[in-house]
Amino acid sequence: MLPDSLSIAIVEDDPVMGESLNQGLELEGCRVSWWRTGAEALAGLRAAAAPDVVICDIRLPDMSGEDVFRRLAADAASPPFLFMTAYGEIDQAVALIRAGGGDYVTKPFVFNDLLARARALAGRRPPANGGILGVSPAMRRVEAMIARVAARSSPVLLTGETGAGKEVCARLLHGLGSDATQPFIAVNCAAIPHALLESEMFGHEKGAFTGALARHAGYAERARRGTLFLDEVAELPLALQAKLLRLLDERRFARVGGETAVPFEARIVCATHRDLSEEVAAGRFRQDLYYRINVVAIEVPPLRDRPADIVLLLNQFFAEIAPHSNTALHGFSSLTEEAALAYPWPGNVRELRNRVERAATLALGEWLMPSDLFPEAARASDDEAPRGLAAARDAAERREIERALRDSGGHVGEAAKRLGIARTTLWERMRRLSIRSR
Structure with a gap:
């Protein structure tokens, strides 16, 4: 909102x-x-x-x-x-x-x-006081929590859907900390083959295995006193989960093939789109490690739950991408912004950025239109009735009203306050959209 x-x-x-x-x-x-x-x-x-x-x-x-x-x-x-x-x-x-x-x-x-x-x-318009992550109340709360824990070294667990911005939050946490000049090392645990994970995480000594021709510093060592960000931590194999738990408890590790203990001074920040409590119940994630990394838990809300950030992000990405496009673009039309607000964004912020980049690359006019941002809608079959701007606006309005009613327990007065409109205005719109208060 x-x-x-x-x-x-x-x-x-x-x-x-x-x-x-x-x-x-x-x-x-x-x-x-x-x-x-x-x-x-x-x-x-x-x-x-x-x-x-x-x-x-x-x-x-x-x-x-x-x-x-x-x-x-x-x-x-x-x-x-x-x-x-x-x-x-x-x-x-x-x-x-x-x-x-x-x-x-x-x-x-x-x-x-x-x-x-x-x-x-x-x-x-970006807010005057902060608002690095967004202008929506949900992202303001996330940013406030990050600011509170930035000066501490406690492990942080970021949860949320894929593409919602967990790594952006981790980088903000690092940047606000006292060791912001130290390295930020990001590791995608799902992208590294299991056979190489231990060596990549902790490093190895020369001759530790065939092909180990020199000492290799792993992610934990390269992080120094900065931040080790473990994205998709739920994808770690159980054997490596045990070693990660020891790293957190003892604050030291040994390279593969080595005996000398190497001190670990970085903060660990983990992220996952999975429900780790369900992973623990299914036996795929260690319960003791879950408790150890879940000292401070921050949930990053999906983009569909913070529509106030959509137009802001559209313009931020446009300002970043447009100078490198081949056409003289001026921005998004108001119709495009309305279409973006009505779209559910299943891929979250990552999808939004990709769509802006594609639109800026392929646009034919000076203003980005809905068909530039959502070309699949323009390719819909001719016999399909067009949704139209009015229908898109009604759908977006219905979604916000229903969310406000749900959050306020069905109280119309409180819902109107959350929406920033008068109670009589809310009643009129509920009648027009056939919305009932539970």
Whole structure:
């Protein structure tokens, strides 16, 4: 979800339009500031904390909305702008979007469309205080937990679906620690043949086995006083699990074929997409090792449970990938962002990045469209009825309302508070979508 209380500034001199927007946004749970001239807007935006979004009319009595935008654009903390324009001013609005303005709506517009675009723009803006992993409450909690344990050397167990970002969390944990300058050694336990795992993990002496022509330092030794990250730790064979347990207990190890004990000074961080308690019950994972690595457990939520991060990640990956593409890309269209918010992302963040890279590589236009991000949808059979943007938005809205009702035990008032909207608004949307409160 987006932040519970969206902060929106309105710059509109028409008293009827301004009052209508002000009341409508407040009923949706937004915190609203309303300025009637460009000068008022500039003074207000510079004096107070920047809002999440500025909804600005292009025509103002003392200056244009373009003037307001350009005077603030040099500030790194400048909020995104959503311009309101008449039909004859569309060319100017498009030029402002290309200059980084954000988005625009053409008068007359549907209020829900304006609100959806404002929320999408707010999702692009990184938070002022932290938010390295994301802007969603779930990832804020993960980041807060990582910050709490970073200074300690206790083992950490990261759980979550494949592609959710467990290694990113492990690297953040390492970077926030006191030994951030030391190595971060990542090991995919599922990618190394079992016959080589011990030698790769602990190293070997010269002549330890056929082909061992020199001493080899393993992952545990190369980590020094940094972090040894064991991804997919559930894939370790039982024999090596016993040696990992000894490494944690004794903080030393011996290379294969060697007798001299080598001290182990690194922190161990493990990750898995499996339920280790079930693996223990099935006899595939040692119970004593499970207790030893599960000192601090952090669950990384799947991307579908933190939609507020989707648009942010889209734009982060786009900024990283677009400069290396062969076309002059400007970003994602609002239709693409809506489609991304409605998609369940079974492959999580890894899938999102791959889709952005493919879209940026193969796109034909200047703006990435839904068919660029989801080409399989464009290849659907002709006799299949298209879902349409309205259906996609209803599905996304239904999902969020049902989740809020479930988390609040069926209490509509609490669910409305979680969603950041008024109780009456939630009742109306529940009736429209035929959602019942349990």
